[in-house]
Amino acid sequence: MYKSKFVNIYLIFFLTFTLTESLNILAVMPHVGKSHQLVFEPLFRKLALNGHKVTLITRYPQKDPVPNWRDVNVAPVSLNSTEIFTFNDLTGTRLDRYTCVALLTVAARESCKDGLSHPNYQNFLKEDNHFDLILIEIFNTPCFMGVVKRFNNAPVIGLASSIWMPWMYQWFGTDSNPSYITNHFLGHSDQMTFLDRVENTLVHIFTNVWYNILLDRQGKQFSEEMTGINLDDNGDIMSNISVLLINSHFTINVKQAMSPNSIEIGGIHVENQPIKPLPQDLQKFVDESKHGVIYMSLGSTIRGDSFPEDKKQALLKAFSRLPQRVIWKWEGEMQDKPDNVMIYRWAPQRDLLCHPNVKVFITHTGLLGTIETVDCGTPALMLPLFGDQFTNAASMEQNGGGLVLYISDITDEVVYEKLKKLLSPQFRDSAIELSNRFKDRPLSPMNTALYWIDYVSRHKGAHFMKIASVDMPLYKFYLLDVIAFIFLIILINLYVFYLVVKFIFRKLFKRQEKIKKS
Structure with missing residues (x-):
């Protein structure tokens, strides 16, 4: 979306000519x-x-x-x-x-x-x-x-x-x-x-x-x-x-x-990025998948082949029950994998996610991958591991972009049932609707x-x-001085009220004593 092409052309023209002064810009990106x-x-x-x-x-x-x-x-x-x-x-x-x-x-x-x-x-x-x-x-x-x-x-x-x-x-x-x-x-x-x-x-x-x-x-x-x-x-x-x-x-x-x-x-890193053809072996594998493809990648930071063996076997068992083919980012060899699973070291992620035959993305929910799957309108099965991934996953699930599955909860039956939901036309429509909302600015x-x-x-x-x-210092921001002042005023008023009531009661008791004596 991003509104009409005419509006975009006008905005690009406007921004190009408002940024006429050449600036000397220092950018600092030192993180590991x-x-x-x-x-x-x-x-x-x-x-x-x-x-x-x-x-x-x-x-x-x-x-x-x-x-x-x-x-x-x-x-x-x-x-x-x-x-x-x-x-x-x-x-x-x-x-x-x-x-x-x-x-x-x-x-x-x-x-x-x-x-x-x-x-x-x-x-x-x-x-x-x-x-x-x-x-x-x-x-x-x-x-x-x-x-x-x-x-x-x-x-x-x-x-x-x-x-x-x-x-x-x-x-x-x-x-x-x-x-x-x-x-x-x-x-x-x-x-x-x-x-x-x-x-x-x-x-x-x-x-x-x-x-x-x-x-x-x-x-x-x-x-x-x-x-x-x-x-x-x-x-x-x-x-x-x-x-x-x-x-x-x-x-x-x-x-x-x-x-x-x-x-x-x-979305700035995916904007105006053209979808490129996949490598030949990958293109053939995806194009020939009659029932579509599931792509699994846990990002560039974690070694996929360190995946816990029992959880890996649960995933493979669930994959073997599905008619879809699976591409799994993995280093080295994988023993006993089903015929519908393809191991791939480095896949062009966004090009793959935006392929119409890719039906689900199994992801660790890093923010870049999350934005890419939303941009492509692909439902996600989210396995968060650290940092903001847990919060990204919760927000995505709440907004209809996918389902959360924690590593500790992985069994072949749970994975199979969640993937069946994500492969449904209803979930695909929900992911596309989220993609349209994301782009509409x-x-x-x-x-x-x-x-x-x-x-x-x-x-x-x-x-x-x-x-x-x-x-503001914290005491001002949280109104601690105002609260203390109001509390002090209340205490003073309560004390004055107490003194007045005490005075009145003393007068009343003295008067009653005088009446009794008389």
């Missing part, structure tokens, strides 16, 4: 996970092609250089960007949800140490550069925010490749009420029971305390030790961020009241991002968009 950068690479490419100069601090430099785009490579010499975890590390249990913030702390330490100490980064800080705008990832550490102070305090736009982290709300004033907004790691929908809300509140408090004590403090220490830049000088550096571009959309993620400077651009994700980048540049940071609550 490559998928974070993949969300925003189309945006960086579009900015460069529009005539802006883009300098990207990254662990994953371009393979095919783009004009006006320079990479500052801060990757360590030995870099493994895929299949980092096995099922021994991530079991999908509730304990994983509580301890995921500790995993993010390890990742933050790695990205800070590797990046800030890298000779390329150290040399870059010494260069006499001037930037008109800084785009920086907001995720699990502030350690790279030193570039904001180093380069003339240029306007800053935050980039978030995932849904809201628990500690991000405070910088933008977006509602974080745990009564209906699920914590990033837990996987509740917005319809929580009493016990869900208790858990959600406690984990929300815990993750924020963890961030402030460990992640925030550790990141600022790394910045000062390795670059000499004090991030707390003249206030918290995070308050300098003008606008947040976040990879979410209310049709598929948690719905919440957003501040004016929080802009949803979910006044501006496409890319044009939305370009508009706000131009807006922040034109208005020199657009700090007037910031909500007053961002700079």
